[in-house]
Amino acid sequence: MGRWEPGARGRLERAALTLSAEQGYEATTVAQIAAAAGVTERTFYRHFPDKVDAFFPDNTDLLATLATTAREAQDDGSPPRDAAMTALRLFAGYVAEEPERPLLSARVIPAVPALAGRDLLRQQQMVGAMAEGLVAGGADAVAARLAGEAALSAWRTALTIWRADPDRVLTDVVDEVASAASAL
Amino acid sequence: MGRWEPGARGRLERAALTLSAEQGYEATTVAQIAAAAGVTERTFYRHFPDKVDAFFPDNTDLLATLATTAREAQDDGSPPRDAAMTALRLFAGYVAEEPERPLLSARVIPAVPALAGRDLLRQQQMVGAMAEGLVAGGADAVAARLAGEAALSAWRTALTIWRADPDRVLTDVVDEVASAASAL
DNA sequence: GGTGGTGATGTCAGTTTCTGACATGGCGCG
DNA sequence: CGCGCCATGTCAGAAACTGACATCACCACC
Known part of the structure; x- marks a missing residue:
């Protein structure tokens, strides 16, 4: 090279x-x-x-990892919802490696429709990847999708909480939200 | 003029x-x-x-109508979920006026990330509008959001069903999905 | 019925986004 | 050392967008 x-x-x-x-x-x-x-x-x-793609790092291997992680967690006996949360925790770990990025993104992306739309598209791709992994492990299709959507929802709320207090460890916030969600 | x-x-x-x-x-x-x-x-x-906006008709008054419709339905005694469904029915009525549009959109939008993203953004705006109306009517914030998301989910599945059989009346399919959802 | 205002459109020049074709230069491999 | 690969540079050009100014239909008013 x-x-x-x-x-x-x-x-x-x-x-x-x-x-x-x-x-x-x-x-x-x-x-x-x-x-x-x-x-x-x-x-x-x-x-x-194009210009907007510079704001969204390539995630093809992330999607694959999400799928396999969710599936493996499910194979180990977790119900779909928990398996999706496990995959989400993995993603949170990646994001937490450079915490400045989500802070800057939060200032730029919501203000630009083209970026906000692409962001939603990526989130949907993540949901799709997790659901795909769960289905491959034998889960029901709609249950898998709901589990993915729940994980995404938890991620969004965790991000919101963390942005209000960026000194906390992001993965801790995710764990907190995840346990609160499973308590329902 | x-x-x-x-x-x-x-x-x-x-x-x-x-x-x-x-x-x-x-x-x-x-x-x-x-x-x-x-x-x-x-x-x-x-x-x-810009170019993508030509594929998404202006919806500022639609959003306002969704909010007031949801709120009025709630004021008449409907729980948030049903109130959001009522607002959704109104939207379905607008769309059903020119049924060729969603058919063409379904062929063009998913294939283009820029369009798909903008589409998701609009759906989120509709959810936000319905939730806003419900909250203005006294509903709990998260309950309102969940009601909006549920309505959106019903809309998506109704559209999918209708596209497979476009001879049916779109609003009928929406009603069918709505009643199936409320039966859960 | 003229006359002026208003608002949508046309014209044109210019910047920015994005693409194809070809040239260049560092790095590995024999 | 020489050869090829591959990322990058250079250049030309189409397409996406924007600002400034001109034009023309319609409408109100006198």
């Missing part, structure tokens, strides 16, 4: 997020993002099909 | 949908859509902020 300065994709993602947080999404041009990352505008479009 | 050939906005919406259904979304240019509607490309952008 030839390389000049490795990690161009990551630098582009970070530049897009930070610049948009500072000056707004439509005010920051792709040329700016590329310059901040030390590459050309053309290189940006080799990493991302 | 000065006017040349009235209904430019509607013609643009229809042209965008039919052309995209024929040749695909990215293959149809805004200039094409405008020409098919008998206007200039510039006029297109006076009616819609």
Whole structure:
């Protein structure tokens, strides 16, 4: 693999997020993002099909991992709802690795319909992946979907709680919400 | 109000949908859509902020109507879930007025992430509007949200059933799904 | 019936987004 | 050392959008 300065994709993602947080999404041009990352505008479009995609890191392997994790948890005897929560915890662990990202995203994404829509689409993909894994493990289709939606709902509320108090550990908040949900 | 050939906005919406259904979304240019509607490309952008918006008719008054309808149904004694269903029925009535639209949309929107995302965003706005109306009528916040989500879920399944058999009356299918849901 | 205002549209130039084609340069492998 | 791979650079161009100004139908008012 030839390389000049490795990690161009990551630098582009970070530049897009930070610049948009500072000056707004439509005010920051792709040329700016590329310059901040030390590459050309053309290189940006080799990493991302379009401008909005720079705000949503590739998640194909995440989706696969969610599916297998949910399925394995279910194989170990968990009901679908708990199995989906286990998969969600895994996802929360990934997100918690760089906590600044969700904070910046929360400032940029909701203000831009194109970004907000793509965000919802990704969430639906995650629900679909978890449900798929559960179904592959023998769960009922609608039960699996409901379990996925419940996990997503827990994730959203956990994120909201955490954003109001970012000093807490994100995964702890997720655990808290998850246990509160299973108590219902 | 000065006017040349009235209904430019509607013609643009229809042209965008039919052309995209024929040749695909990215293959149809805004200039094409405008020409098919008998206007200039510039006029297109006076009616819609961007290309994707042409596929989603303005819904600000629909959202307000959903909120008041849900609230009034609740004031008449319906529990939040049924009140949200009543508002949904109203929406179904609007959609049923031109049944070709949802059929074409179903062919175009899911294939294009930008459109699919915007679609989810609109659905969330509808849920928010119904929940808002219910809360204004004194309902609990989470109960109102759940009622809205339940109505949306019923809408989605009703649409799916109807698309498999478009000769049926859409509002009938909605009623059927609604009663099945309330039977749970 | 003229006359002026209003609002939607046309025209045009310019920026930004995105794409295809080709050139370049570092890095691994024989 | 030479060869090829692959990410990147360069350049041209189409398509998406925007601002500024002109135009033209319709409507109100006198």
